[in-house]
Amino acid sequence: MSSEAAAMWGGADYERIAERFAPIHDELVSALAPRHGERFLDVATGTGEVALRAARAGAAVSALDLAPALLEQARAKAATEGLAIDWIEGNAQELPYENGSFDAVASNFGVIFAPDPDVAAAELARVCARGSRLGITAWLPSEGLHSIYSRFIDDAGEDPTERWGTRGSVSELLEAWFELEIEERVWHLEGESPDAVWELMSSGAPPVKALADALEPGRRNEFRAEMIEYWEGFRANGAVSEPRRYLLVLGRRR
Numbered sequence: 244m245s246s247e248a249a250a251m252w253g254g255a256d257y258e259r260i261a262e263r264f265a266p267i268h269d270e271l272v273s274a275l276a277p278r279h280g281e282r283f284l285d286v287a288t289g290t291g292e293v294a295l296r297a298a299r300a301g302a303a304v305s306a307l308d309l310a311p312a313l314l315e316q317a318r319a320k321a322a323t324e325g326l327a328i329d330w331i332e333g334n335a336q337e338l339p340y341e342n343g344s345f346d347a348v349a350s351n352f353g354v355i356f357a358p359d360p361d362v363a364a365a366e367l368a369r370v371c372a373r374g375s376r377l378g379i380t381a382w383l384p385s386e387g388l389h390s391i392y393s394r395f396i397d398d399a400g401e402d403p404t405e406r407w408g409t410r411g412s413v414s415e416l417l418e419a420w421f422e423l424e425i426e427e428r429v430w431h432l433e434g435e436s437p438d439a440v441w442e443l444m445s446s447g448a449p450p451v452k453a454l455a456d457a458l459e460p461g462r463r464n465e466f467r468a469e470m471i472e473y474w475e476g477f478r479a480n481g482a483v484s485e486p487r488r489y490l491l492v493l494g495r496r497r
């Protein structure tokens with residue numbers, strides 16, 4: 244995996260965003276219901292919030308991510324709590340585990356970013372034991388955001404998240420190996436003003452920060468202005484509350 248991607252994911256203050264995903268981390272781990280001693284894998288763990296929850300439940304947890312800077316923060320949190328988790332720097336497309344190694348595998352807005360969704364899906368299936376549980380979250384495509392980003396990214400190329408973000412396409416990726424249940428959910432990106440949301444996202448959301456940082460100052464200001472106008476459209480009682488829809492994909496390995 245490219246060190247460029249690792250630098251991009253590690254180059255923002257992602258923990259600020261991870262904190263806001265806490266209800267989703269809770270929901271995902273509770274859907275997977277890890278039991279004491281079960282082998283649990285968190286793919287693209289970031290700062291480790293899903294892995295930490297599974298370890299608190301008593302599972303034997305492995306967690307992988309390509310960004311060393313995020314793994315370092317995850318490791319520090321586990322050490323503070325005295326939780327033993329096997330943190331590994333690695334790529335979701337080449338999982339360094341034997342076939343059938345896990346009873347439960349999770350990936351919260353993680354594996355969806357691997358550049359080749361077919362390869363990443365096959366890797367998830369490979370490391371899942373027969374009868375094991377899979378839990379993934381994936382953003383639904385947002386036309387509003389897509390149209391803004393596409394005006395500022397020169398060569399956007401294929402967006403792998405789109406393959407995970409509709410019921411039909413995520414089923415195509417996984418149904419050869421898993422019995423699937425797919426539910427649509429909503430998370431709200433909130434802030435006291437559009438400026439506050441811009442400040443959060445341009446410092447904490449790695450892809451947004453990377454895009455903003457890559458633009459020359461004039462274009463960056465245009466990007467900022469378009470995002471702020473977009474968030475103006477989600478004002479409620481003065482503050483911003485932008486609904487972001489996602490899929491909770493649960494699978495049982497055949």
Ligand SMILES: C[S@@+](CC[C@H](N)C(=O)[O-])C[C@H]1O[C@@H](n2cnc3c(N)ncnc32)[C@H](O)[C@@H]1O
Nearest residue numbers: 252287288289308309310334335351353356357
């Ligand atoms: C939006 S963050 C989610 C992190 C974490 N799962 C959470 O819920 O907070 C996306 C994560 O995917 C990781 N990532 C992206 N592509 C990856 C790949 N090919 N292999 C492993 N990790 C990857 C990034 O480093 C980042 O930590």
